[in-house]
Amino acid sequence: MVSDGATRSWWGWGTLEEALDSGETDALVSRTAALMPSQDLTVHAPPVVDDDLLPARRVTPPPSLDHLCSVDPVDRAAHTHGKAFRDIVRNLRGDLANAPDLVLRPRTEADVVAILDWCSGADVAVVPYGGGTSVVGGVEPRLDGDFAGAVSLDVSAMDQVLEVDRTSRAARIQAGVLGPHLEDQLRPYDLTLRHFPQSFAYSSLGGWLATRAGGHFATLHTHIDELTESMRVISPYGTGESRRLPGSGAGPSPDRLFLGSEGTLGVITEAWMRLQDRPQWRAGSSVHFADWASAVEAVRHLAQSGLHPANCRLLDPAEAFLNAGVSVGGGVLVLGFESADHPVDAALERAVEICHDLGGILAGASPPGGARDASASTWRSSFLRMPYQRDALVQRSVIAETFETATTWDRFPALHAAITTAATDAVREVCGVGVVTCRFTHVYPDGPAPYYSVYAAGRWDGLVSQWDEVKAAVSEAIVAHGGTITHHHAVGRDHRRWYDEQRPEPYAAALAAVKRALDPAGILNPGVLL
Template identity: 50%
Template sequence: MSDYSTWYINSHGSTVNIVQINKTVYRIENMTQLETMSERPPLRFWGWGYDSEQLSEEEDTLIDAMVQMLIPEGGVEVSPPQVEDFDLPAPRLPVPEQFQSYVSTTQYDRLVHSYGKSYADMLRMFLRDVQHAPDWVAFPKSESDISDIIKYAEAHNMAVIPFGGGTSVCGGVEADVGEQYVATISLDLQHFNRILEVDTKSRTALIEGGMLGPDLEAGLKEYGYTLRHFPQSFRFSTLGGWIATRAGGHFATLYTHIDDFVESTRVVTPSGVMESRRLPGSGAGPSPDRMVIGSEGTLGVITQAWVRLQQRPIWKVSATVTFSTMKQGVEAVRLISQAGLFPSNCRLLDEMEVQWNGLADKACAMLVLGFESADHPVNAAMDRALAIASNAGGEYQSEEVVYASEKPAPEKTSETGADTWRNAFIRMPYYRNKLIGRGIIADTFETAITWDKFESLYTGVKAGIQKAIVELTGAEGMVSCRFTHIYPDGPAPYFTFFLVGDTTGDLQEVLNKWRTIKAVANELVISLGGTATHHHAIGRDHRSGYEQQTSDLFRHAFAAAKAALDPQGIFNPGVLIDPQGKSVGITGIMKDKQ
């Protein structure tokens, strides 16, 4: 909204880019001008962030120290790629006159839209390995532009891949669509970026699908509301992308998933526009919205949605509890989740997660607890949760529990363990930009599981990944776990792993190792009773797990529904299911791996 980006050549003949992102102005000199039709500040095509963003000096020092610890002998650093390092094949179909004002074929635009932001996506960029760049990148400005593109794509057998912010971590936007399409189109929704209407009485808003998180929140703030959906990728992801992937926000319980916020949807499909009625709830048969939520770009383009808003919370309380074992912490969280308390934060970190983040000076598991409300004090809920945690063996310092009384929470004077962890969490994707070139593998995967099976999943996954790391590298590496979300019937565990893939600059070797570990992770979460994904979506990379956890009958029914909306199967082939009559199978980075 308020962001802008301008370029000029200075008096020394070098290129200067002035960019404003969220009220901060950046000035970058000596950059190659990026040829683009995008009207957003240019994204870093090979990594996380805008092209103009840099790490602070302190962060640079922190990462150097981390690398030094992992690779004391030094090692080779591969530098990030430049646009000129790539020589993409010419688009397989030329752009006809009718689309020339909003379809780009520049190398930069095709690179930005070639991958999402998974570890493997970024690593392949460092390898200068892009085999499925979309032939066209379309920036439609209206639904009729989208319909025109769809008609052309159907007539010329082109696959269409909706693109929101491009933060997919499961191959969801990669144009690897198998052999049965003549060419591919990445359909960038960036011009669908407005709040169209706010119904203050029902506390809902009609918002376009391509609106980025910060713009959406800034717009709603003017009305005193918030969507309060904060995935870690919030800054670069969109409402349509959240809906298409069933995204999970930052909060641990209650209204945190995008599913909870969607009141109705509008989707442009090859068979026409499908729109649902705005209703607070309905028992009228299977829900049309439930089919759209999680459709991952396979049914059409989500151009608009009515979403439920909230007031900004002012009553807040937070606390940190330590446990001498993870097992004690798990029991405490299970009891809290079943007590009807609904904490906004209930993040249990295992011993390894605490140690790696330097959050305590003893070996322990840590529970970061928080309650929030816009309407009433939440002290009693916190007191009850702390009592449950204490009974389960937890320890906390009562003077470190931060209560807000009748006013908004007081400004904190010092950083708590929870703050340190949260800051590192938000900045971690930027740090990865630097770790990749050093051959360090730092990645995450997540699942959800019922409480009865959690213990065996937790120990099985940690042991299995650890074993794979030792077999691949001879060294131990690191595997840790935390809970991102909790439910009365089970948690959503989120695993992080770190290892040195290679120190000689052989990033292909690093990719091979990553693929082996990813295949082990995919297999373990399914075989031990979890879901292939809790909130990262299926995309191409988790498709084998999706096929194991769903029945053939369900997938046939879904394929038949897709055929009604997308009869020629042009929308995001390779994701979730095969279009009827086309066998695309597993494509993307996990092809041939499981």
């Protein structure tokens, strides 16, 4: 739910009111000019959206669905792309060739059934849409196959917490609710879902479930999967609901079929989610390392220690300098602990000891009560502003995008070297000038999830093709060295060809068979996963 009075940007991230102010913009442009002295930083404003900018509508809904339908040009434009770099570029250039014919906003499950019935019979593709924050082409009607048209099925009107089980700490929640509105509804019960992806303010529960989203916390319940008790999904075949259970060994999990299905097998309408008491105790610090390998080794020891830090985010020197304002030789580790039950100072103290044994130097610590040290606070502020900074850079023809993966600890050094080399070489060849940074977003006992950022000089008339070349080089390196093509950003259309390589062939055949059974007309998000 966007805050009162705020205007959601149709072309970029978030709201117009939260975009960079003049001071932030001037500082960003100054840093960019210093990094890329020859870059043309001319600002490109978004176009005015009207019917002339959009393709003609190809389908007309039956009268029974008219009250759910929008053909407003800005609404159609806003539902054309997600929020990846290449999406923002195309929006700014007025490339809306794949705009949906209609935006349909169901208010009830009966509405969803009626929409799927019409679309199945009329050969109209349906792209489920929650908050629209996909960065992998997951909500774009870029269709495989011949369809009469395409609609964006926006579930944002279905946004209520319907039931709370305080005893079991669970709630039945509609899929269209955005992060802040969800937490507002849970707050009177002193409960939280405790799932905070960077897109939290503008992404939906249904989107998190459909993409197996990762939250902000570095260990334990990192993915939405682990917070899911049961799900309710509507497909053209029918409506299915799994049983609420804390655990079950009764065959393959029905929920696992739809978690990560990205709208291809059905429309998630609600779910029972596992909740937690709100944290009362917090403690954190940042640790500096002179050597990257030692920093990585310290994080491995922490991940395998059983301490379960809430935050265990390792920034390489470039990431630390650009986004935390810290100059360091090996990296900065941002540590944080929290609990609803007990103080966490002892856990932080032990974590710092582990880091110290591997050459880490304590750089700052939070006092009791949870205030963050300077490095952590600076990085967190930058983290929350990154999407807005990205948009401002795109407007000035700068490539600013990310990619992420996960691997086991034994494979990480080779994978990291391969990715860094592939990205650096591709940036040099395609752009001439650029920087590649790395940070760990999540860590597990058996491996890390490294997250890479690329900042490179671009050409306004070639930004999409430039990024696509860099992305392809990096993706090939990831798959060749045993990483996953995505840890938490989903597959969408942009990762499809590498997902095909990662996915076992028998599983691909089984998934295709499930698709045929649940969606005989093949209308649900064509081109995603399959």
